[in-house]
Amino acid sequence: MTSPLLAVQDLEVWFDLPHGDTLHAVRRVSFSVERGERFGLVGESGCGKTTTILALMGLLPPTATVSGRVLLEGEDILEDGETSVRPHRWTDISMIFQGAMNALNPVQTVGAQIVEAMELHGIAEGADAKSQAGQLLEMVGIAPDRLDRYPHEFSGGMRQRAAIAMALACEPKVLLADEPTTALDVMVQAQILLLLERLSQELGLTVILVTHDLPVVAEVCGRAAVMYGGEIAEVGPVDTLYHDSRHPYTRLLFAAVPDPTGEEEVVSIPGAPPRLDRPIVGCPFQPRCDRAFEPCPTEQPRLIALGADHQAACHLNDPAFRAVS
Amino acid sequence: MRGADYVIKRTIFAVVTVFVALTINFIIFRAAPGSAVSNLARVPGATHALRAELEHEFGLDKPKLQQYFIYLGQLAHGNLGVSFASQQPVSHELLQALGNTIPMVLLGTLFAIGFGTFTGILAAYRRGTAVDKASVSTGLFFYSLPTQWLGLMLLLIFAGTLPSGGRVDAFLFNPTPLQHILDVLKHMLLPSLTLGLVLYGEYTLITRSAMLETLGEDYILTARAKGLSDRRIVTRHAFRNAMLPITTLIALSLGYIVAGSILIERVFSWPGIGQAVYYSVQNRDYPMLQGAFLLLTLSVVFFNYVADLLYFKLDPRIRE
Numbered sequence: 001m002t003s004p005l006l007a008v009q010d011l012e013v014w015f016d017l018p019h020g021d022t023l024h025a026v027r028r029v030s031f032s033v034e035r036g037e038r039f040g041l042v043g044e045s046g047c048g049k050t051t052t053i054l055a056l057m058g059l060l061p062p063t064a065t066v067s068g069r070v071l072l073e074g075e076d077i078l079e080d081g082e083t084s085v086r087p088h089r090w091t092d093i094s095m096i097f098q099g100a101m102n103a104l105n106p107v108q109t110v111g112a113q114i115v116e117a118m119e120l121h122g123i124a125e126g127a128d129a130k131s132q133a134g135q136l137l138e139m140v141g142i143a144p145d146r147l148d149r150y151p152h153e154f155s156g157g158m159r160q161r162a163a164i165a166m167a168l169a170c171e172p173k174v175l176l177a178d179e180p181t182t183a184l185d186v187m188v189q190a191q192i193l194l195l196l197e198r199l200s201q202e203l204g205l206t207v208i209l210v211t212h213d214l215p216v217v218a219e220v221c222g223r224a225a226v227m228y229g230g231e232i233a234e235v236g237p238v239d240t241l242y243h244d245s246r247h248p249y250t251r252l253l254f255a256a257v258p259d260p261t262g263e264e265e266v267v268s269i270p271g272a273p274p275r276l277d278r279p280i281v282g283c284p285f286q287p288r289c290d291r292a293f294e295p296c297p298t299e300q301p302r303l304i305a306l307g308a309d310h311q312a313a314c315h316l317n318d319p320a321f322r323a324v325s
Numbered sequence: 326m327r328g329a330d331y332v333i334k335r336t337i338f339a340v341v342t343v344f345v346a347l348t349i350n351f352i353i354f355r356a357a358p359g360s361a362v363s364n365l366a367r368v369p370g371a372t373h374a375l376r377a378e379l380e381h382e383f384g385l386d387k388p389k390l391q392q393y394f395i396y397l398g399q400l401a402h403g404n405l406g407v408s409f410a411s412q413q414p415v416s417h418e419l420l421q422a423l424g425n426t427i428p429m430v431l432l433g434t435l436f437a438i439g440f441g442t443f444t445g446i447l448a449a450y451r452r453g454t455a456v457d458k459a460s461v462s463t464g465l466f467f468y469s470l471p472t473q474w475l476g477l478m479l480l481l482i483f484a485g486t487l488p489s490g491g492r493v494d495a496f497l498f499n500p501t502p503l504q505h506i507l508d509v510l511k512h513m514l515l516p517s518l519t520l521g522l523v524l525y526g527e528y529t530l531i532t533r534s535a536m537l538e539t540l541g542e543d544y545i546l547t548a549r550a551k552g553l554s555d556r557r558i559v560t561r562h563a564f565r566n567a568m569l570p571i572t573t574l575i576a577l578s579l580g581y582i583v584a585g586s587i588l589i590e591r592v593f594s595w596p597g598i599g600q601a602v603y604y605s606v607q608n609r610d611y612p613m614l615q616g617a618f619l620l621l622t623l624s625v626v627f628f629n630y631v632a633d634l635l636y637f638k639l640d641p642r643i644r645e
């Protein structure tokens with residue numbers, strides 16, 4: 001059996017807060033992603049999505065403590081901290097950010113920033129690197145003669161395209177996209193998503209798409225993990241999550257999605273996510289859950305396998321408790 | 326081209342500023358209470374006739390507007406007038422004072438720029454560590470000290486080891502050029518250090534905050550994700566952006582170099598522009614004051630102009 005391209009095992013992240021408090025932002029997160037796959041990471045704002053993917057690249061600030069393993073083709077890239085993870089940055093795993101408004105350095109040309117990555121990792125040098133950068137721009141739908149332009153001369157959508165071109169500069173295996181369309185208007189959002197989908201198909205690129213927007217994931221991704229309160233609530237193929245969800249949060253999240261015809265009202269989930277700076281007893285979703293029962297306030301649910309590729313962390317799926325209820 | 330537009334606009338702005346400043350210069354000293362002739366130390370108990378004669382000699386009996394045009398006309402010929410107090414050409418007096426001031430202030434300013442930006446960058450880069458805390462408290466300490474007090478304290482501490490005032494040792498007869506330079510340097514050390522320390526506080530604090538701001542930007546995270554080393558991130562990406570506010574500060578303090586520092590030059594009896602201005606105020610020496618302020622205006626406007634042009638070079642967003 002071959003190992004998956006990227007496997008995250010028992011990832012935990014704590015942030016030191018002022019006054020000696022700690023915030024447990026990511027809790028026992030595990031998932032794995034295959035080559036060429038588009039994997040979604042969904043959840044409300046503050047549930048730990050960004051923290052999770054920054055941890056994958058070892059990019060969290062010094063106030064963060066990380067434990068767990070991130071296996072890239074079987075190799076634990078976080079094992080020796082900065083030393084073991086840096087060689088993999090951009091060459092194996094690259095990244096694009098929310099809206100890309102500030103993801104590019106305002107005082108350098110777009111071309112220089114793409115070339116910088118190539119030269120750093122020995123992909124290409126000088127004029128050769130520049131012509132390759134031009135090809136990358138072309139691939140994302142920007143005229144190559146715009147290499148010498150500065151980021152402020154680009155529109156929001158073009159900046160995100162340029163950021164994608166830069167992310168592809170070293171032919172990475174995995175692209176982490178953190179809310180790549182959030183700050184953009186709807187038309188541009190759709191174009192960027194299409195672009196990501198196309199690139200993933202054409203290049204066999206693995207994309208991990210982080211978003212709070214479930215329809216986006218449903219449209220682009222094959223599999224997804226739903227995060228809640230720093231944990232994975234449910235993970236599986238998007239179809240399964242939609243038609244056969246086994247976690248009340250996933251179900252409510254799909255229900256919260258506005259009707260595409262725009263006629264029906266948005267159903268939002270009442271209540272607020274749990275605070276992560278204090279211990280959580282029982283199920284984190286229990287206070288907002290419409291199906292909570294006896295074990296929920298006290299017992300912590302674990303991810304339970306519900307099929308070959310489907311897991312959920314909910315007591316409703318646990319035969320031990322189902323017998324009681 | 327937009328660049329030419331920008332340069333022309335900045336140039337016109339600089340010229341207009343100079344002209345406005347010239348006019349204010351002229352008005353402000355004449356609006357001040359007291360008159361040149363009543364306060365001249367050289368003519369104690371002067372008779373009315375003598376005062377009138379002096380007023381006539383200095384041209385102070387003419388209508389103000391006429392004085393103004395005479396002033397502008399003379400300026401256009403590079404003539405700054407004659408000092409009321411010393412009867413020497415103002416330009417000559419100013420040049421001499423300037424020659425004394427510039428090396429002293431420049432030394433202090435360069436110390437502040439070099440040392441201040443360095444510790445500022447270091448503090449931002451090592452944010453929250455002991456290095457950062459030490460650098461910030463040192464910066465705040467020197468920034469908040471009154472200049473003259475710091476000068477006096479340095480005098481108290483170093484008075485035995487270093488000369489306590491003046492520019493040269495009066496008892497050093499027929500020094501060789503090298504001896505002379507060393508002598509001046511020795512005298513310069515304390516006033517330069519005083520100025521340098523006060524400016525240092527400003528530089529290190531501003532550099533740190535500018536660096537912290539840029540280090541928190543998304544493109545820094547991008548740069549780290551690209552696999553760049555910390556050193557390269559700081560120099561290539563963060564400092565290049567943090568340079569923008571720092572450039573303004575540098576231009577401003579370079580602009581003020583010709584002003585010298587009245588406080589420091591008084592404390593250390595340094596015969597520079599600051600001292601000259603101090604005596605001229607006491608003597609109501611309008612031509613000297615006008616000359617000194619003209620010099621200051623030109624220098625401040627010039628360095629601001631240079632900063633504007635540098636900005637244009639450093640920040641592509643301005644070229645819009």
Ligand SMILES: Nc1ncnc2c1ncn2[C@@H]1O[C@H](COP(=O)(O)OP(=O)(O)O)[C@@H](O)[C@H]1O
Nearest residue numbers: 015023025044045046047048049050051052276
């Ligand atoms: N640098 C940090 N220091 C302290 N807390 C942080 C930091 N970054 C994120 N957090 C906290 O971690 C939790 C998860 O944040 P984040 O990963 O940004 O969520 P998401 O991307 O899903 O919106 C939040 O409660 C947030 O306040």
Ligand SMILES: [Mg+2]
Nearest residue numbers: 049050051179
């Ligand atoms: Mg986020």
